[in-house]
Amino acid sequence: KQEVTQIPAAxxxxxxxxxxxxxxxxxxxxxxxxxxxxxxGKGLTSLLLIQSSQxxxxxxxxxxxxxxxxxxxxxxxxxxxxxxxATYLCAVHGSSNTGxxxxxxxxxxxxxx
Amino acid sequence: SQTIHQWPATLVQPVGSPLSLECTVEGTSxxxxxxxxxxxxxxxxLLFYSVGIGQISSEVPQNLSASRPQDRQFILSSKKLLLxxxxxxxxxxxVDGNQPQHFGDGTRLxxx
Numbered sequence: 001k002q003e004v005t006q007i008p009a010a011x012x013x014x015x016x017x018x019x020x021x022x023x024x025x026x027x028x029x030x031x032x033x034x035x036x037x038x039x040x041g042k043g044l045t046s047l048l049l050i051q052s053s054q055x056x057x058x059x060x061x062x063x064x065x066x067x068x069x070x071x072x073x074x075x076x077x078x079x080x081x082x083x084x085x086a087t088y089l090c091a092v093h094g095s096s097n098t099g100x101x102x103x104x105x106x107x108x109x110x111x112x113x
Numbered sequence: 114s115q116t117i118h119q120w121p122a123t124l125v126q127p128v129g130s131p132l133s134l135e136c137t138v139e140g141t142s143x144x145x146x147x148x149x150x151x152x153x154x155x156x157x158x159l160l161f162y163s164v165g166i167g168q169i170s171s172e173v174p175q176n177l178s179a180s181r182p183q184d185r186q187f188i189l190s191s192k193k194l195l196l197x198x199x200x201x202x203x204x205x206x207x208v209d210g211n212q213p214q215h216f217g218d219g220t221r222l223x224x225x
Contacts, residue, residue, distance in 0.1 A: 034213055043119075043203055044157075044216040051211070089157070091214075098164060099145050099210030100172070103157040 002027045002094050006104035013080055014112050021075040021107045023090035028068045034101065035064050035075050036089040044089065047075070080111045115140035119204050119217035127225050132177075132191040134220050136204030139185065144206040146187040147214065148179055152200040163187060199224045 003026045036044040048057045048064040056065040063076040091101040148160045161179035205214045
């Protein structure tokens with residue numbers, strides 16, 4: 001059974017700092033991995049999707065990497081801003097036909113001005 | 114462009130009452146559709162998914178059911194709500210299983 005873990009559960013950094021969020025999964029037979037952002041009381045916003053054949057994806061100040069063999073993904077945020085404060089969730093696609101997502105518990109990020 | 118709508122945004126219901134949450138997607142056809150629940154202090158859990166009209170798969174045994182009466186409409190229902198049904202319900206869609214999932218704004222359900 002696939003399990004997804006995110007460490008740390010919470011993170012507080014000063015504005016401008018570069019930071020890394022971690023995601024690990026127990027079964028390396030995944031089709032892809034997706035990173036989301038969730039603001040308090042809101043739905044999820046898709047940030048990046050990495051296909052199983054890819055090593056990384058970039059969007060603006062965000063860079064996500066994937067190492068299937070070790071069961072790890074990282075989300076790198078460059079030059080953090082207070083507006084980046086949110087909960088970041090990683091989710092693994094366990095099936096290519098249905099796209100069922102298995103989520104981690106999330107990392108709550110606070111960027112202090 | 115594609116959009117997803119969920120309603121209502123918040124709902125307070127007594128124990129034992131029925132439930133109907135609706136989700137619709139615009140700007141695409143034959144999407145995969147999903148219902149998730151996010152309970153307090155717990156992660157997101159997939160409840161149901163659908164790859165086509167009338168095709169519903171349930172992920173966990175529970176007090177809820179789902180239906181897809183039209184291509185871009187996904188409904189979450191219950192005949193009698195339990196206290197444990199409280200939570201934040203999210204609907205999502207994707208083009209297929211390998212494409213990103215896009216979420217609605219969610220419905221916060223409180224059971225009294």
